[in-house]
Amino acid sequence: MQAATTNDRVLLITGTRKGIGKYLAEYYLGQGNRVIGCSRGPSSIEHDYYRHFQLDVTDEPEVVEMFRSISNTEDRLDVLINNAGIASMNHLLLTPVKAVQNILATNFVGTFLLCREAAKVMKRRQFGRIVNFTSVATPLKLEGEAVYAASKAAVVSFTQITAKELAPFKITVNAIGPTPIQTDLIRSVAPEKIEKIIKAQPIQRLGEMKDVANVVDFFIQPASDFITGQVIYLGGV
Amino acid sequence: MRAWESGVIGANLNEQIERAISRAIDDLNLQLPEDSKVEKSPDAVLFGKNGQLDSLGLVSFIVEVERNVEEELGVSIILADERALSQQNSPFMSLKSLEKYVALLIKEDASSHHK
Numbered sequence: 001m002q003a004a005t006t007n008d009r010v011l012l013i014t015g016t017r018k019g020i021g022k023y024l025a026e027y028y029l030g031q032g033n034r035v036i037g038c039s040r041g042p043s044s045i046e047h048d049y050y051r052h053f054q055l056d057v058t059d060e061p062e063v064v065e066m067f068r069s070i071s072n073t074e075d076r077l078d079v080l081i082n083n084a085g086i087a088s089m090n091h092l093l094l095t096p097v098k099a100v101q102n103i104l105a106t107n108f109v110g111t112f113l114l115c116r117e118a119a120k121v122m123k124r125r126q127f128g129r130i131v132n133f134t135s136v137a138t139p140l141k142l143e144g145e146a147v148y149a150a151s152k153a154a155v156v157s158f159t160q161i162t163a164k165e166l167a168p169f170k171i172t173v174n175a176i177g178p179t180p181i182q183t184d185l186i187r188s189v190a191p192e193k194i195e196k197i198i199k200a201q202p203i204q205r206l207g208e209m210k211d212v213a214n215v216v217d218f219f220i221q222p223a224s225d226f227i228t229g230q231v232i233y234l235g236g237v
Numbered sequence: 238m239r240a241w242e243s244g245v246i247g248a249n250l251n252e253q254i255e256r257a258i259s260r261a262i263d264d265l266n267l268q269l270p271e272d273s274k275v276e277k278s279p280d281a282v283l284f285g286k287n288g289q290l291d292s293l294g295l296v297s298f299i300v301e302v303e304r305n306v307e308e309e310l311g312v313s314i315i316l317a318d319e320r321a322l323s324q325q326n327s328p329f330m331s332l333k334s335l336e337k338y339v340a341l342l343i344k345e346d347a348s349s350h351h352k
Contacts, residue, residue: 064313120300168293 202236
């Protein structure tokens, strides 16, 4: 199956109400692509080619219903960008189990559900690009981020194994691991903590949205059909 | 409209299931070489020893059957759940056993909505 050109694709991006997800949705809409977004809150994007689903990515019936609706209205799904995620920083001894369940549910179970349903749709056309989100918190092994880093480590393993399972269907699965970027996700993190993370990066600066878009562009471009199971961390980590 | 709302469960159910499965085989056969096309005979072994499908073929087939059942009957079923995988006689052994299992799942879905 021929890949769609780079301005005529159908992309599904999770967590599009704010932050990186919103940036990526507007970035790909700006190129003329059709974008389907979702978040727990209402849409914050107004665009003729944008369609929003208000849902929780951990809710299986809601996610399945979204894909049913996508299958009914779109002729294909080219790209899934699994951006939705939550963070929480706590010492192990001060971490409530509810926080652990929430982080694993959104960061891992959500990624799993979206991948499974997207792959069912992509498989029909024997073409698909999936980009998952991990974090530099995993390789940097940062104190205070045990649960968040573990949830993102799960995404790495999941990405590498599903890349093998979906390769026969010509679906690639890769992951990006951003450094801290100025978004709500790190708003509550102490500045000295962010400074410490940046000091651990070979390239010592905050990440920017365009750094993420650059890596996603690489993973989803038609020429990347021989790239799967890879993880690219920003900042040289 | 769901299957039980339109009263299709009963006489038409088996026909619709058969059609859903048959379409899945047609789709699968489009991707298979001439000498390994899946036979539509009810007793032909689908998966397992002497089965017509390898594990990847079975995965593809199950996904297509789930989708076609939803299109035909408006019922969303999960075929490869823990129960199916733990049954002594796998529902994926033959087309006949698969049809029976799909009918069971649809009836269970209908009764759970009537409660």
